[in-house]
Amino acid sequence: MNQFIEFISQNLELIYILILAIFIGVELIKNVPTVLHTPLMSGANALSGVVIVGAIIVMLQSDPENYLALGLGFVAVVLGIINVVGGFAVTDRMLQMFKKKK
């Protein structure tokens, strides 16, 4: 338990940011028109690909001899970038279709 309190006191700034970001996310999406639900879901999905930054950090930190870490990191980067590139590209296509209809 003490460890957790220590963790909180050391990362207080992080926790402030976390809570503020939760509220920003809620405010940004409130009152979005129904037609935009699917593109928005797709756009948010592309954003969640930000996990690729962590995958790159894993590879940057691993020892060149540590094949397991490098291999897993490599797969993580590939999957993450598919999420990012594919996600933004699909969202763009959806919105294009949406524009034509209007």
Added chain:
Amino acid sequence: MSIYLSIIYLIATVTFIVGLKNLGHPATAKKGNLISALGMGLAIVGTIVLTENEISPIIYGLIIGAIVVGGIIGWVIAMKVEMTKMPELVSLFNGFGGASALLIGLVEFNKNIGVAEADKASAAIISTIISAIIIGSITFTGSLVAWAKLNGSMKDLRLPKYNLINNILFLILLAFAVYIVLIGSDSSLLIYVLLVASLVYGYLFVAPIGGADMPVVISLLNSLTGIAAAITGILYGNMVMLVGGILVGSAGLILTFAMCKAMNRSLASVIFGAFGGAEAVGTSTG
């Protein structure tokens, strides 16, 4: 971390917020998507270029190779897919994001195996690693099931009393995770058992839900991937991952509720009801 990289992360974080804001209005949605994509590109390039560690060229090569390979795959799939197949593609991509988070968790946990007692990660760090593995695994198999269902290649699977089974499995999963943290285990066997159990739970969680309710489930899983990204952000003290992930987490959850409302359903009835097969079809597209 270099100050330049911190500034780049700050810019990227702002583009995510502005991008999401613009995505919420029909007139600016396309611009919003581009703005966030630009920010994401900045964050990725910055992470690679502005590292302060001494990096061997092999690792640089591997990273760039992975980005080129994955980037081409993602681009080609996104461009080739038919318009009607887009929601299931979002689900597939989301599953990849979850898998990425779980792999990061595995590597970080492995770093802890066989090191001296004094160098071991604290219980707080271990719990973030384990949460990343659990959430990443659930979104991975869950999204794949959602993808397969929209694809038509998988039928609804309803075990008798599936709600009870799923909830009990989830509680066992949580208890097991707490147990690993409390005993400070560095056993790779335990972590792989946890991994498999989370993967199975992700499968069982989505399997009974009907195809018409899938968009809601995908939105929920997407929100979970955001949370997994944020958790790995805490692990590395990385602001762009933390804020980006939490934005997706909270915005995704609100979007999930909005989608439920548009279908005249409650989230509970989507997850626990599992009768969304036929009757909700007409209203779900809206």
